[in-house]
Amino acid sequence: MTNTPTPAPVSRMANPAEFVPEVNDISAALFRATGNRSVPRTTMSLVHLRAGQIVGNTYLTILNTSFLRKAGETEDRITAVASWQDALCFTDAERAALALVEATLQPAPHGQERVSDALYAKVAKHYDDKALATLTIAIGQIGFFVALALIGKPQPVTSLADVQWT
Numbered sequence: 333m334t335n336t337p338t339p340a341p342v343s344r345m346a347n348p349a350e351f352v353p354e355v356n357d358i359s360a361a362l363f364r365a366t367g368n369r370s371v372p373r374t375t376m377s378l379v380h381l382r383a384g385q386i387v388g389n390t391y392l393t394i395l396n397t398s399f400l401r402k403a404g405e406t407e408d409r410i411t412a413v414a415s416w417q418d419a420l421c422f423t424d425a426e427r428a429a430l431a432l433v434e435a436t437l438q439p440a441p442h443g444q445e446r447v448s449d450a451l452y453a454k455v456a457k458h459y460d461d462k463a464l465a466t467l468t469i470a471i472g473q474i475g476f477f478v479a480l481a482l483i484g485k486p487q488p489v490t491s492l493a494d495v496q497w498t
Contacts, residue, residue, distance in 0.1 A: 345484035347497035362473040370463040374403055375426055376470050379433045381413050383474040384481075386437045391481045391488045391496070392474070398490035425458035429467055436471050 349355045366376060377399045384392025400410050412419035416430045432447065432455050440446040456464055480486070486496035 341487050341498070343484060343486045343497045345486075345497070348480060348484060358476070362469070362476065366466055366470045366473055368462070368466055370466045371429070371459065371470065374400065374405060375429050375467075377403065377405075378409075378413055378422075378426055379429050379467070379470055380474045381410070382416070382430050382433050383437055383471070383478065385414055386434065387478050387482065389478065389481045391486050392477065394488040394490060395492070428455040428458045431455070432467065433471050433474075437475075 367373075377396050381393060381396035381400065384390075384396055397410055406421075409419075409421045412421055413430070416422055416427065422430070431451060435447045435451055438446070455467070459467060484497070487494075487498055489496050
């Protein structure tokens, strides 16, 4: 048996910002909007990690797992995001945020709303108006990056400073 070196991974698409530089402005605006501290940064990363898991994207799961580790989150909590419904390590507010991202990104049963009034009320019990708007924008933010990640297939990185588009 011969050990053949694995070729260096290459992203499917060149860096979109090379062709549409405004994407950097959009990205920066989204990070500013969600960085207002009305929702804990850890909660944002938990939500973004769960979104990456739902859409099945390695780039998003590796990146957000790295953010959580750098923030001091335990491996138990990071691992439990995939099965958060029965994990005892999340606060009620975190559970509400995770339920909201799932409802937003997954199809609803036929004839039902994705985000029901009951779910909205549950989330609103834990987040004031500004935090709820911020959480909503954070879910939209990950939706923006989901399209880039799934279509462009950037290289998985643990820091946004790393080379993603090759």
